[in-house]
Amino acid sequence: MAAAASTADADHQGDHHDDHHELPWWKKWVFSTDHKVIGYQYGITALIFLAIGFYLMMVMRWSIAHPDKELPGLLQFFLNKSWLNDEGRVTGDLYNMFGAMHGTIMVFLGIVPLAFGAFGNFVTPLQIGAPDMAFPRLNMASYWVYFIGGIVMLASFFLPSGAAESGWTMYSPLATTAQIDEPNLWWTGQTFWLFGMVFLITSSLLGAVNFITTIINLRCRGMTWMRLPFFVWAMLVTAFLLLLAFPPLEVAALMQVMDRLTGSSFFIPTGLNFTGAGSVDAGMFEASGGGSPLLYQHLFWFLAHPEVYVLILPAIAIVGEIIPNNIRKPIWGYRSMVYAVMVLGFLAFIVWAHHMYLTGMGNVVSTFFQTTTVIISIPSIVLLTCLLISLWGGSIRFTVPMLRPHRPAAGLQPHRPAPARHLLCHRPLPLHRRPGHHVRPLCGHLLLVPQSHRAHDEQ
Numbered sequence: 001m002a003a004a005a006s007t008a009d010a011d012h013q014g015d016h017h018d019d020h021h022e023l024p025w026w027k028k029w030v031f032s033t034d035h036k037v038i039g040y041q042y043g044i045t046a047l048i049f050l051a052i053g054f055y056l057m058m059v060m061r062w063s064i065a066h067p068d069k070e071l072p073g074l075l076q077f078f079l080n081k082s083w084l085n086d087e088g089r090v091t092g093d094l095y096n097m098f099g100a101m102h103g104t105i106m107v108f109l110g111i112v113p114l115a116f117g118a119f120g121n122f123v124t125p126l127q128i129g130a131p132d133m134a135f136p137r138l139n140m141a142s143y144w145v146y147f148i149g150g151i152v153m154l155a156s157f158f159l160p161s162g163a164a165e166s167g168w169t170m171y172s173p174l175a176t177t178a179q180i181d182e183p184n185l186w187w188t189g190q191t192f193w194l195f196g197m198v199f200l201i202t203s204s205l206l207g208a209v210n211f212i213t214t215i216i217n218l219r220c221r222g223m224t225w226m227r228l229p230f231f232v233w234a235m236l237v238t239a240f241l242l243l244l245a246f247p248p249l250e251v252a253a254l255m256q257v258m259d260r261l262t263g264s265s266f267f268i269p270t271g272l273n274f275t276g277a278g279s280v281d282a283g284m285f286e287a288s289g290g291g292s293p294l295l296y297q298h299l300f301w302f303l304a305h306p307e308v309y310v311l312i313l314p315a316i317a318i319v320g321e322i323i324p325n326n327i328r329k330p331i332w333g334y335r336s337m338v339y340a341v342m343v344l345g346f347l348a349f350i351v352w353a354h355h356m357y358l359t360g361m362g363n364v365v366s367t368f369f370q371t372t373t374v375i376i377s378i379p380s381i382v383l384l385t386c387l388l389i390s391l392w393g394g395s396i397r398f399t400v401p402m403l404r405p406h407r408p409a410a411g412l413q414p415h416r417p418a419p420a421r422h423l424l425c426h427r428p429l430p431l432h433r434r435p436g437h438h439v440r441p442l443c444g445h446l447l448l449v450p451q452s453h454r455a456h457d458e459q
Helices: 002-018 024-028 033-064 092-128 136-158 189-217 230-261 295-328 334-350 363-375 377-390 399-409 451-457
Strands: 437-442 445-449
Touching: 033 092, 092 136, 092 189, 092 230, 092 295, 092 399, 189 230, 189 295, 189 451, 230 295, 230 334, 295 334, 295 377, 295 399, 334 363, 334 377
Parallel strands: none
Antiparallel strands: 437 445
C-alpha cells in the first residue's frame, strides 16, 4: 500500500515537472530566443526586403525598356509623385536612387539574412545535436539589430533628399559629397545609408560569433570534425568570412560619416573641385584634404569579394543536403568538399583587388591578384564536381528540390537504391541485426535509434 502511494506521488511529481510555463505571444514569436523562431524571423523579413528590391528593379527596367512612356499605375502606386517628372517618367536622380538601394537591399538585407541567418539558424543546431545556439540572447539581438538597420535604410526614402544615390558601393568622394547642398546633412539619404550599414554589419558580426561558438563547442558526443554535415562546414566558413571581412567596411562607413559630418578627410583628396547638386559651380570643396579615395575602395572590396562567397556557400551547402537526400546515398568526396570550402574561404581574402585593375596598382600587384583569381576557381570546381559525381549510382528521386541541382546531369540513369549507411561511420547499416531499434532519417542518412527513445520522440 505504501509502495503504491509512493509510486502515485512520484507519478504526480513527474507530471507536475513536465508542465511548462507557456510564454506570452510577444516573447514566443517577437522577442524569441529559440533558434528556429529566429530563423523564421530572418526568413520572413528577408523575403519582404527581397520583394521591395524586386519592385525597385521593375521600375528601373521599365524606365530602360520604355524611356518615352509614363510609368504604369501599379509601379507608380508606391512612388512619391515628386520623384517623377511632369510626364510621369523616371528621372535620372530617381534611377540613381533606386539603383543604389536595389543593390544594397538585395545583398545586405535579402540574400545574406535569408541564406545565412534563416537557414543557418534553423538547421545548424539540429544537425550538430545542439539544444540551441550558444548565445540565444545574442542571437535575438542579432536579428533585431538587422531589423533596425533595414528600417533605417527604408526610412531614407521618406527624407526630403530621398535615399542614397551613389551606387551600392558608395565610392568616395562621390558618396561623401552627394546631397551636400541639403540644409541638414544628418537627415540625408547618404547619411542614413551609412548608419544603416553600421547596424547591418554589427548584426552580421554578432551572428558570426554565435555560429562559430556553437559549431565548435556544442557538437554532440561523437560528432567529430569529419562527421559534421557539409552544411555545417559551409556555415562555419561563412561565419569566419563575415567575422573577418565585415569590420573593414564598418570602419570605412564610420570614416565616411566623419568626412560628411565633421569635416575630416579620410577619403577626400586635396584640391577637390566639384559641381554640387542644384548649383552651377560649387568650386573647391572645403576640407582639410590629404585623404585617399583608393583607401575606401580597398576597404570596401576587402569585404565585397568575400561577400560573394557568403552568398554562394550557403546555396552550395543547401544543394549538398538536397542531393544526398534524394539519391539515397552519402555525398561523394565529402572530405574533398570540406578541404575545398576551407581553401575557398582562405583565398577569398586575397583576390579583392581584381575589382580595381583600373586604379593603377602596377603590374606586379595586378599579376598577383590575377593569379589568385585563377586559383580560386579550383576549389569551386571541386565542389561542383563532387556534387555531380554523387548522382552516379544513386537512386534519384525527381522531387521538386531536385529540379535545379539535378539539371546539369539530366542524362544520368538512376540505378538501384544504395544500401543505407550509418550517419557517423558511413558503413552499410545491418538493419536485420538491430532488433529493438527503429530507423530515423537525419541529414540525408539513416540513423539507428533505440526503440526506447521512440516514445520520447513522439511526445
